[in-house]
Amino acid sequence: xxxxxxxxxxHGAQLTDEDRAVLQHLTGTTRRVARHMDISxxxxxxxxxxxxxxxxxxxxxxxxxxRRQIMAFLAPGDFCDxxxxxxxxxxHSIGTGWGCTIVDIPRSTIxxxxxxxxxxxxxxxxATLVDEGTLRAWLVNMGQCEADRQMAHLIxxxxxxxxxxxxxxxxxxxxxxxxxxxxxxLGITNVHVNRVLQDLRAQGLVxxxxxxxxxxxxxxxxxxxxxxxxxxxxxxxxxxxRPFWGTP
Amino acid sequence: xxxxxxxxxxHGAQLTDEDRAVLQHLTGTTRRVARHMDISxxxxxxxxxxxxxxxxxxxxxxxxxxRRQIMAFLAPGDFCDxxxxxxxxxxHSIGTGWGCTIVDIPRSTIxxxxxxxxxxxxxxxxATLVDEGTLRAWLVNMGQCEADRQMAHLIxxxxxxxxxxxxxxxxxxxxxxxxxxxxxxLGITNVHVNRVLQDLRAQGLVxxxxxxxxxxxxxxxxxxxxxxxxxxxxxxxxxxxRPFWGTP
DNA sequence: CGCGAACTTGATATTTGTCAACTAAGGTGG
DNA sequence: CCACCTTAGTTGACAAATATCAAGTTCGCG
Numbered sequence: 001x002x003x004x005x006x007x008x009x010x011h012g013a014q015l016t017d018e019d020r021a022v023l024q025h026l027t028g029t030t031r032r033v034a035r036h037m038d039i040s041x042x043x044x045x046x047x048x049x050x051x052x053x054x055x056x057x058x059x060x061x062x063x064x065x066x067r068r069q070i071m072a073f074l075a076p077g078d079f080c081d082x083x084x085x086x087x088x089x090x091x092h093s094i095g096t097g098w099g100c101t102i103v104d105i106p107r108s109t110i111x112x113x114x115x116x117x118x119x120x121x122x123x124x125x126x127a128t129l130v131d132e133g134t135l136r137a138w139l140v141n142m143g144q145c146e147a148d149r150q151m152a153h154l155i156x157x158x159x160x161x162x163x164x165x166x167x168x169x170x171x172x173x174x175x176x177x178x179x180x181x182x183x184x185x186l187g188i189t190n191v192h193v194n195r196v197l198q199d200l201r202a203q204g205l206v207x208x209x210x211x212x213x214x215x216x217x218x219x220x221x222x223x224x225x226x227x228x229x230x231x232x233x234x235x236x237x238x239x240x241x242r243p244f245w246g247t248p
Numbered sequence: 249x250x251x252x253x254x255x256x257x258x259h260g261a262q263l264t265d266e267d268r269a270v271l272q273h274l275t276g277t278t279r280r281v282a283r284h285m286d287i288s289x290x291x292x293x294x295x296x297x298x299x300x301x302x303x304x305x306x307x308x309x310x311x312x313x314x315r316r317q318i319m320a321f322l323a324p325g326d327f328c329d330x331x332x333x334x335x336x337x338x339x340h341s342i343g344t345g346w347g348c349t350i351v352d353i354p355r356s357t358i359x360x361x362x363x364x365x366x367x368x369x370x371x372x373x374x375a376t377l378v379d380e381g382t383l384r385a386w387l388v389n390m391g392q393c394e395a396d397r398q399m400a401h402l403i404x405x406x407x408x409x410x411x412x413x414x415x416x417x418x419x420x421x422x423x424x425x426x427x428x429x430x431x432x433x434l435g436i437t438n439v440h441v442n443r444v445l446q447d448l449r450a451q452g453l454v455x456x457x458x459x460x461x462x463x464x465x466x467x468x469x470x471x472x473x474x475x476x477x478x479x480x481x482x483x484x485x486x487x488x489x490r491p492f493w494g495t496p
Numbered sequence: 497c498g499c500g501a502a503c504t505t506g507a508t509a510t511t512t513g514t515c516a517a518c519t520a521a522g523g524t525g526g
Numbered sequence: 527c528c529a530c531c532t533t534a535g536t537t538g539a540c541a542a543a544t545a546t547c548a549a550g551t552t553c554g555c556g
Contacts, residue, residue, distance in 0.1 A: 061384070068392075069391040069392050071387050083373070086373055087378070087481045091478055122334060129334055132376075132380045135384060136309070136339070136340060138387060139319050139383065140319065143317045144317050147544075178501090179503065186391070187392060195544095198504085210553080226311060226312060231339040233336060233339070427534075427535065428534080439512090439514080440511090
């Protein structure tokens, strides 16, 4: 079983075999979205809920003068717009930075799900609240840290999140993003991103070569970034402690 | 009727008279919390849900070296930690910057409420999702805007939010916060806050004298800040359009 | 192999931070 | 009601972080 949604939600609630079966058979249309396309543009009132199955999407907002801020990376197992129905319409856009596979799930399917499966409902709200916690962590990061710490923190976060869905090894993961996109994420220029990365490489904290990120010493990078994964609220952490924290 | 919680939730769902009556009689212990006190410290697993009734609280996180980032201002009608039970424990702190009145509501009371009043439940989730939208707006603001725009944007947001609960007039409101706290909010130094404020004053965009903020020309400030209140998802906006947008 | 996108580098400008002093405001005890 | 004292706000000189602009260089793909 390698459904990223299930792998993720296991960390947010105690699922039963029945819950897992229900999630495994969530029906929807699977489609491949090419790079630089919008999945769900700002202002729309989406009929479907969108779930990332493979690759990465991102939440972003474009300002009038063309500047762009990326507010979240959406990895496999992440919903793009789960509860947007309550708010009415999207106040930002969802795009694929680099191409990904999406499942479009009718809103009614989700409503069915939450009407009959309380543990799943709870897990879905857990995921939403973790998204909010992640946003808070990004805000702290952006407000209080210099660019090198910010970058390191982001890498640490991605490492943990991708491990949860089986997409990161002990010390590395694929992350096909340009330095320009990173700049729009951290709120700095692409030139500065480049310099910061070189600096991290020179310090031996990060290797980042052609879409693959490697972290030679996870503990050292976490210390540098003052990274504490608590905000991700991965409740089954005890089980995963060993693999998460690297070489035994 | 001037219960700020009801005034706010009216914007998130269609409440009935019965809903309003239930909210009006929400039971809890009212207490006054002095300035610079914590209502709900990081790491705690609070028994009660905390609702601000008067004055301001803030969500914040302190880093090891003492730097602090304020992530939200909590005004009358705002819950501090409504859904924290799902996450397990607080990943940040709630404090009173400047003294406020809080109602401690037992978690069981909230659970009763959501079990029997679907419209209220929906309104409470709406409030949580708006908090998340606000956080996204702050992130965009912080990532893409210079300090003067950030400050202007924050003032525009507070103006709208305080109008909703009847605490702001057409062009002014009370906001008892120090420049130091503002600095921790925008991620800049207090010295820079001071200079930015003087700049805004010189441009005639904002008056801010002894805890009272006045906006001589709301439209002009909004244009300067590129402020669009859509992210606050105030659904009854049509009714309020006139007073919100100033002189007819 | 060639072309466009992504990445890298250098020189310089702007924004913001740091430090340190000073002034104004508000609250308290005499 | 005043003197004092603490806190908040203001100012200036200078340093550091980051942006801007412009020109390479490398990489990956057709």
